[in-house]
Amino acid sequence: MLHKYISTTLCVCVIATSLVACSQETDTKQSAATSQQQSNEAQEEVILPDQHLQKGDRGKDVEIVQQHFINLGYPLSVNGMYDELTTWAITDFQLQLKDDDIEVTGMYDQQTKEALNHQSSQNVKIDPGQAIKQPTQKQQKNETTTIDNPYDVLALINKQHALPADYIPEDLVTPDVRFPFTEDLPKKQMRKVAAKALEDLFQAADDESLDLFAQSGYRSYERQEAIFTANIEKNGEKAANKYSARPGESEHQSGLTMDVTSPSVDYDLVIAFEDTPEGKWIKKHASDYGFIIRYPKGKEDITEYQYEPWHLRYVGKKAAKEITEANITLEEYIGNLQHK
Numbered sequence: 001m002l003h004k005y006i007s008t009t010l011c012v013c014v015i016a017t018s019l020v021a022c023s024q025e026t027d028t029k030q031s032a033a034t035s036q037q038q039s040n041e042a043q044e045e046v047i048l049p050d051q052h053l054q055k056g057d058r059g060k061d062v063e064i065v066q067q068h069f070i071n072l073g074y075p076l077s078v079n080g081m082y083d084e085l086t087t088w089a090i091t092d093f094q095l096q097l098k099d100d101d102i103e104v105t106g107m108y109d110q111q112t113k114e115a116l117n118h119q120s121s122q123n124v125k126i127d128p129g130q131a132i133k134q135p136t137q138k139q140q141k142n143e144t145t146t147i148d149n150p151y152d153v154l155a156l157i158n159k160q161h162a163l164p165a166d167y168i169p170e171d172l173v174t175p176d177v178r179f180p181f182t183e184d185l186p187k188k189q190m191r192k193v194a195a196k197a198l199e200d201l202f203q204a205a206d207d208e209s210l211d212l213f214a215q216s217g218y219r220s221y222e223r224q225e226a227i228f229t230a231n232i233e234k235n236g237e238k239a240a241n242k243y244s245a246r247p248g249e250s251e252h253q254s255g256l257t258m259d260v261t262s263p264s265v266d267y268d269l270v271i272a273f274e275d276t277p278e279g280k281w282i283k284k285h286a287s288d289y290g291f292i293i294r295y296p297k298g299k300e301d302i303t304e305y306q307y308e309p310w311h312l313r314y315v316g317k318k319a320a321k322e323i324t325e326a327n328i329t330l331e332e333y334i335g336n337l338q339h340k
Contacts, residue, residue: 047064048064048065048068048113048116048117049061049064049065049108049113050110050113052107052108052109052110052318053065053082053107053108053109054082054106054107054108054153054154054316054318054319055082055083055084055086055087055106055107055152055154055337056082056336056337056338057082058080058081058082059080060080062080062081062082062086063078063079063080065086065090065108066078066079066080066086068116069086069089069090069093072093072119072126072128073126073127073128074089074092074128075128075134076089082108084135084148084149085134085135087106087149087152087154088106088132088134088135088148088149089128090106090107090108090112091104091105091106091131091132091149091151091152092128092129092130092131092132093112093115093116093126094106094112094115094151095131095132095151095170096126096127096130096131097115097119097124098170098171100115100118102115103171103192103193104151104170104171104191104192104193105151105152105153105193105316106149106151106152106153106154106155107153107154107316132148132149132151133148135148135149136148143160144159144160144161144162144249145160145161145162146162146163146164146248147161147162147163147164150163150164150167150169150254151169153193153256153314153315153316154315154316154319154330154334155254156330156331156334157249157250157251157253157254158249158303158304158331159241159245159246159249159304161249162246162248162249163221163248163249163250163253163254164248165221165247165248166221167221167253168220169191169218169254169255171191171192171193171255172189172190172191172192172218172255173189173190173191173192173195174188174189174190174195175188175190175195175196175198175199175202175214175217175258176199177198177199177202177212177213177214178202178212178213178214179213179214179215180213180215180261180267186218186219186220186223187215187216187217187218187219187252188214188217188218189217189218189255190217190218190255190256190257190258190314191218191254191255191256191314193314194255194256194257194258194290194314197289197290197291197314198214198258198289198291198312198314200289201285201286201288201289201291202214204285204288204289205278205281205282205285208281210262210277210278210281211262211263211264211278212260212261212262212278212281212282213260213261213262213263213267214258214259214260215258215259215260215261215267215269215310216252216258216259216269217252217255217257217258217259218252218253218255219250219252219253220253221247221248221253222247224245224246224247224248224250224252224253225247227244228240228244228245228246228247231243231244241304242304242305242306243305243306245305251294251311251313256313256314256315257294257311257312257313257314258312259308259310259311259312260278260282260310260312261273261278261310262276262277262278262279264276264277264278269308269310269311270310271307271308271309273309273310274297274309279309279310282309282312283309286312286320286324287317287320287321287323287324287325288317288320289317289320290314290315290316290317290319290320291312291313291314291315291320292312292313292315292319292320292323292324292330293308293309293311293312294308294311294312294313294329294330295307295308295311296327296329297309299328299329302329302331302332303329303331313330315330319333
């Protein structure tokens with residue numbers, strides 16, 4: 001009887017122990033599942049912002065974007081400042097996906113958000129720095145440096161900041177606007193984002209019955225070199241550099257610029273353009289489409305070029321509005337962003 005009792009007791013203990021073990025294992029699995037669910041929920045809560053962001057912006061939205069790029073392998077810091085490194089990372093990402101019809105601007109916009117979401121869901125491989133090298137240069141005072149990120153829509157191009165000699169934008173297209181010549185010349189071209197904006201600007205001018213023409217857009221380093229050399233031979237280097245840029249220092253090479261004119265000034269690029277109906281309209285409305293008059297009157301000591309009411313530079317609507325309303329130059333605008 002004792003033996004039977006002991007056997008029965010042992011069986012009960014084994015069953016009890018098994019039940020406890022099973023219960024513990026179940027609890028562990030449930031805990032792990034709960035943790036994974038909470039982790040997934042936490043990731044889902046971090047949603048990419050809808051807000052347009054660009055160089056100089058600050059805040060939580062910038063931090064979220066920076067964290068996403070860190071997850072892709074970009075060497076950024078989550079500092080909430082849309083700085084040069086953040087601009088570079090976004091430009092590099094856009095360039096790697098340019099075949100997906102994404103505009104390369106260095107700005108965070110709806111297209112970039114959608115591309116990031118697509119990349120994440122489809123696990124598209126991104127190799128940080130593959131399309132454009134990480135910026136490393138620090139400009140010394142009174143020194144002309146080569147721009148690290150020429151695709152940045154807010155890149156400052158002047159006598160202190162030059163484009164690389166071999167830079168040719170990969171997204172050049174011909175905008176569907178009027179030109180006073182029929183030849184298929186490179187100067188008809190602009191970068192895609194600027195070309196679209198110019199088409200919108202021309203359509204708005206047409207709606208006002210204005211007779212606006214595009215005269216000169218993209219210009220290669222070699223073409224600028226030939227033009228500058230000819231101007232030196234004609235007027236001397238000092239005079240030439242007041243109205244003509246040295247090769248590399250011309251905004252035309254960026255593909256973000258278009259000189260505009262009208263029949264009333266015989267399609268020339270002259271200061272008299274400011275007094276034409278087209279010139280007056282451009283001064284008032286160019287910023288509505290993301291353009292600024294790059295070399296404004298009274299700012300020659302800052303831009304180091306003569307006043308050019310015909311020279312339009314694309315910088316995006318946000319920057320264009322802020323620059324125009326504050327009556328400042330791109331130099332002053334970039335300087336303000338750096339000291340925010």
